[in-house]
Amino acid sequence: MNSTPIQGECAPGFEQVRAVFEDNFAERGEVGAAVAVYLRGEPVVDLWGGIADAQSGRPWARDTLVCMMSVAKGVLALLVHRLASQGVIALDQPITRWWPEFGAAGKHTITLRQVLAHVAGLPYADGLPRGSLYDWSRVTEALAPQAPAFPPGEVRCYHSATMGFIVGEVLRRATGTPIGELLTAELCGPLGAEFRIGLSPSEQARCATMIPSEGNILDIARAKPESLFGKMWFPIADDEDFNSIAWRSAQIPSANGHGTARGVARLYSVVASQLAWGDPGPVGLPALREGIAEQWAGREHSTGMFWRQALGFFLNWPPNRPMGPNPAAFGHSGAGGAQGFGDPDSGLGFCYSPNRMHSGIDIGPRATPLIEAAFACLQTLNLTSRNSLAKRTN
Template sequence: MTTAVQGTCAPQFENVRAEFARNFAERDEVGAAVAVWLDGEPVVDLWGGHADADGTRPWERDTLVTVYSTSKGMTALCAHLLADRGELDLDAPVARYWPEFAQAGKGEVPVRWLLSHRAGLIGPREPLTAEDVYDWEKTCAVLAATEPWWEPGTAQGYHAVSFGFLVGEVVRRITGVPLGTFLRTEITEPLGADLYIGTPASEHGRCARFIGPAGDGVLSSAFPGIPDGTVRSLDSHPFAPLALAMRHMPMGDVNSAACRSAEIPAGNGNATARGLAAVYSALGDGELVGPGTLAALRERQSRPGERDLVLGAFAEEDLPFAWACGYMLNESHYFGPNRTAFGHGGAGGSLAFADPESRLAYAYVMNSFGGGTTGDDTRNLKLVEAVYAALGQAGRAA
């Protein structure tokens, strides 16, 4: 059965519409949306499919969906907005803003290491429950008291869930409001961007149901090799670092009202593709922060040849991967051909990025689990290739 693609698309980008339709016909897409902004204006705004596995709810123009770690780009932006205003120094100790963080030998850990996944805090020493993770104060207190899993600054390891609490608490201590509130009042509402971290109950009816590998919204079911229970050391199992993130800080069912309403800034953002693209367009065009901050947030924090202790378990040996301050750098060219592009992907396949060189912003969201966090989902890659083909540029580098 052919899935109708709805929305608008500039004539130059009709190949994007065609590729988006192929995702439904050939790549098992259920429900999705893709948006592209060029020179500060929307040129692609497409959606289609269904908001549930049973096909009873059509995907609408304003359908929200969980974007998992694509949320991290929005969380990082809140910190960079404060840095741009002179209220946050990325090289200052976290404890300057969050005194309790100095416990367990972390007194000199700078904010920069939180943003670049170098703080060694991929999870607490003992597992939390999903209900614990929904409790902001409790989770932050546990992380503040946790001894790092490696010497901070000496290695990078993806802080899959903890990232949002660590960066978010610094933002909260400076501003006096939760990160989700700061994001909404300072960034998304002024831009008219439809996305939330801590989704109000009034918006839950617009949320698509995420369809994970087991047919539910529990992400840990995507990784059957991860052991249950407490992980005592990083070498206790091949996937131990990821187990720390997913078993020690579980998000629970992202389709539940409790999860949608909670603030888990590393992973439970609900957004439209249009909303994400609007924010990245404003960021890449210099509307949100000045040129110095834009350059600083893209500055490479990873060492040459350094592998990520968490994501490395799933990456090809020759896959270049590097962190900036809260963003993925485009060394694998999943964000198109330009090395200056930056953004973040999410588990399942969502992706959003800015490409200042091409004056472009892109976002893709969906509800059927496919690829990983780095932007390597085939559905996304084909769309990105189509976008750059429309610009007359080569797609992903060979």
């Protein structure tokens, strides 16, 4: 029997999600985590439990922040599409329109669309010493003169860290605001969604301590530092465990987003509801539809994994990135098991955020049963389509 106290709220009909969340602690090695499900912008599941910091025994609280790794890519993409819908940036203009120095060494034709689709040919930054990943200027100044590793537009290769730096520098130059402040001002703040790029000291005090499992993504990179996968992750510090002040303070927009499951689920539910019913939302509908359109489906070069890619988002492709039964579901997972996505058929937003990172590069064994439970509840309540939910909420 599970003895971990679970806190929060679960609407009638969604008790199965709570039961699975409890099972994660009892049977699947969960240490501390939160899970949230929103429908049409409103919470139906908001649960948390376990230990935020094993050394002190500090429990997971309602406002505990946790590093969700590349879940940040999807949140960053929402900001990009918001600014594109406002005409602040344009996805098909060369990046040199905002960042002239970036055009060196044959990069003058690269666009934001190519970066968001991971086909820009810049999956890593050359020539940076260990520990320099936390220095925005140093990374962007290294990327500007660098030649592409692959011909732009030709190779599907995940831009693990470089996506965020390239996109973030364009947004900084287009708006005059650093990416962390811009994300809060333009997207997360107005929607009341707690998700940050770069934490203040007071926010760091609320952080859960990450627990990397043996064989985690950094172990894979450290084992072969000269491989393509290794180059993507370094110049991170040799001893990084995703808990350092440097990691939490830095602005690494595609890798070190910290927040609550509640915040990410709300973001995705709001935009999924825009797509389902044309509800008001933060992104213009044409730009949002373009953002979730499939750019490619196939094998990614660095991992050999099959996936479907939109503009900054993964698209649903079970079993590796399961987001429910709808092929149009879009979102992003994070190394270690975090997952955030929206389902435009039901208006659902989902996020799961643990501190114990599983090994490997898929989402692991704890998110999938929660996602399955959420959609099973929708099925039981006959809320799996936009028509049935519209009848229920009107």
